[in-house]
Amino acid sequence: MTDAPQTTFEPLVFSGVQPTGNLHLGNYLGAIQRFVAMQDTHPCIYCVVDLHAITATLVQPDLVQQTREVTAAFLAAGIDPKRNIVFNQSRVHEHAELAWVFNCVARLGWLNRMTQFKDKAGKDRENASTGLYAYPNLMAADILVYRATHVPVGEDQKQHLELARDIAQKFNNDFAGRIAELGLGDAFFPLPEPLIQGPATRVMSLRDGTKKMSKSDPSDYSRINLTDDQDTIAQKFRKAKTDPEPLPTEPKGLENRPEADNLVGIYAALSGDTREAILGQYGGGQFSTFKQALTDLAVTKLAPINAEMKRLLADPGHIDAVLKDGGERASAIAAPVMDAVKDVVGFLR
Known part of the structure; x- marks a missing residue:
């Protein structure tokens, strides 16, 4: 038995x-x-x-x-x-x-x-x-x-x-x-x-909002690696593809705008806020302002993980x-x- x-x-x-x-x-x-x-x-x-x-x-x-x-x-x-x-x-x-x-x-x-x-x-x-x-x-x-x-x-x-x-x-x-x-x-x-x-x-490429973020993409600017330092994160978000229109004031305005939708989605996932709340704060403004806020948020969330990963990998x-x-x-x-x-x-x- x-x-x-x-x-x-x-x-x-x-x-x-x-x-x-x-x-x-x-x-x-x-x-x-x-x-x-x-x-x-x-x-x-x-x-x-x-x-x-x-x-x-x-x-x-x-x-x-x-x-x-x-x-x-x-x-x-x-x-x-x-x-x-x-x-x-x-x-x-x-x-x-x-x-x-x-x-x-x-x-x-x-x-x-x-x-x-x-x-x-x-x-x-x-x-x-x-x-x-x-x-x-x-x-x-x-x-x-x-x-x-x-x-x-x-x-x-x-x-x-x-x-x-x-x-x-x-x-x-x-x-x-x-x-x-x-x-x-x-x-x-x-x-x-x-x-x-x-x-x-679902996090998409920073170079093409219709494709998933992937390590196999030949462009390192398509993704934020967990090993990226603060300056690299900032540079990648600054260069992230967008469109010429300002951010919409409500989620419906993100339809058919994959790059804008991706960046707002990343902000929402990192902050825990809803898309409605984010667009209520940044909607109508320029992408440059929103990208800077997204960069600051990403660095705040990811920098401690990056530092701890480096410490662990050294041991x-x-x-x-x-x-x-x-x-x-x-x-x-x-x-x-x-x-x-x-x-x-x-x-x-």
Whole structure:
């Protein structure tokens, strides 16, 4: 009889960020800032998903340093590694073990519907790695190896969470008899729910308001990096693309003005104010005045994070110790779950 956790699923949040280098304002407002808020309302596991990092590009310039940078950003932004679990994915081998089981649970038709593979593989799909094709199964394993109940997701990840639910449901159904026989209740895996935290902050390029802010953009002026100093932040906002019209006095006036809408959205996300309040203060004025206010606000919010990241990265031993401790605590949860999966499937152990 396995001693794995029983079917009552305690609330638990799983969140992951790829260590792809050059974390920017979009990563902070869209994910990391939300992670900081979540730790006050839920028990959380924060993972640097380094196994995912090699799905598109196998040979990374410095995966170790990129992993440390994401961890430093977590800590500098305010995530407490004592209250939560912070670790890098490859330390916990159960992620990969469960992913293989899920490769055998998931159906090809399910993966063929994944739009992100089509986007990332582009026209040369035959040359994409099988890891890129199957990584949604690994994402499901990331969540379910902890039997996490909630996952914060943006629009581009909802499809992957739906797949994780489908995999959990199929596993529960296919092995219903074995799950009951082993005394594991009527279901082994929860069906994870999306964690909605209000409107998602979608940060766009400072050079083109119709494209997401991205580290892959060839122009460094398209993004605010978390490692940018105050002068660089100011220069980038000064050069940010706008249009010749003054700011409108109400949100409706931002329609069909993507650059203006993006800058107002960034101000709103950094300040916590509504678009209405911001336009009530700055509407009708010139962009130069608003850009200066946005710069001052961004520097106030980001400079302490930038300074703390630099301090942490100067002490890699501390970061590594945080990840090691987090990995051990994550393994303590994942190992009995994986052992139970082996019992359910019928592996001899």
